[in-house]
Amino acid sequence: MIATIVLAAIPAFVQLSLTDAQSRVVANSVDVQTALAAARQKNAALQIARTGAIPHLFGDYALSPQASANNLYEVEQHFLTVGADISINDVLAASPQTQAAAADLLAAQREADAATLHARETATKLYFTALQTIAVQVQRQNDLTGARRDRSAAELRYRTGEAPQIDVVRADVSVAQAKANFARAQADRADAAEALASAAAIAPDALGATGGSVAPLALPLDETRATARALAMRPELASLLATIDARRADVATARQSALPTATLSGGYARGVDTELPVQGPAVTAHVDLPLASGAGARTSSALAQVEIARAQLVDERRTIALEVSSAVRDARAQAAALRAALVARDEAARALAAVQTGYREGASSSLDVADARRTYEQAAIDALVAQYQQAQALAILEVIVP
DSSP: OOOEEEOOOOOEETTBOHHHHHHHHHHHOHHHHHHHHHHHHHHHHHHHHHTTTSOEEEEEEEEEEEEOTTSSSEEEEEEEEEEEEEEHHHHHHHHHHHHHHHHHHHHHHHHHHHHHHHHHHHHHHHHHHHHHHHHHHHHHHHHHHHHHHHHHHHHHHHHTTSSOHHHHHHHHHHHHHHHHHHHHHHHHHHHHHHHHHHHHTSOGGGGSOEESOOOOOEEEOOHHHHHHHHHHHOHHHHHHHHHHHHHHHHHHHHHHTTSOEEEEEEEEEEEEETTEEEEEEEEEEEEEOOSOOOHHHHHHHHHHHHHHHHHHHHHHHHHHHHHHHHHHHHHHHHHHHHHHHHHHHHHHHHHHHHHHHHHHTTSSOHHHHHHHHHHHHHHHHHHHHHHHHHHHHHHHHHHHOO
């Protein structure tokens, strides 16, 4: 199903736009900071891996006693050798180790992107929740004002003898209920503002004023296209693909561990041997063949890590596909709910006005007024909640489908 939902502009915070809130929450997210630090760590590991095949310079000095040519006295034998040595195994392993480190770095960078995406999603929820609680508080205040008007009308009719005292009592009950609802709305607003302010590292007082509007959104709600785009663009999947490449490189390194360890050293030596000065090239080759290298076990372990990463990739694809499909359906449902809630609110408002007019003219009872007011108040709250829920659903969809 292809549909397009257009979000009407709703008030935004004067001192904090949605974009600013997302940026600030990302900057203050512990998960994002941790992921960025992990990426820096992987970058350092890559730099180390790139230096693995570089030869080592060395200098050796040897001093030992030695008999003279006629064995009548002792002399010293001493040599100074300088040169370079290199491990053949390091050269062979340099390429897969560098590939693994580079892939690990890419995976860590994409993990940081994924942490940023989730922080933006969190910021979006906090932002619209705070705006919604402000709107609900205003509506609850209006409800309280209306309940007080009804109470004044009941008092006037009672004094003129047009209504019994029970009408005043009922109106007092409605006022008390409206006060309780308003108090709860104030507490909800304070909680939501504090949550957003804490995540964005700003003062809660900065979230007091609203004005302007959140930028209108118009999104095509095609589940197939949205899912395909998310599967192609989401950083979580890119991270797992890079992880698979890294673990494959680890398999190559593990297989190479079965090779004998070979080290080659070369340089120039100069010294004294049997009281005679000597000098010239010096070469040393060393081969180490362990009887039990454990290469098979290392290879099996590395292959298991590849399979784990592949299974995680399949699961993550399924999770993202379900998440995006659900988000698209939720946005469509929120749009339909908003349309129905607006109709119900308008009808309830007309019914309340008619009942209030009838009460003033003696055609309706205070019970009718109280019932009509409760119906209207609930319909008005439902319409407000639906409006902000739709805004949140579309904004979140825009985040999770890059």
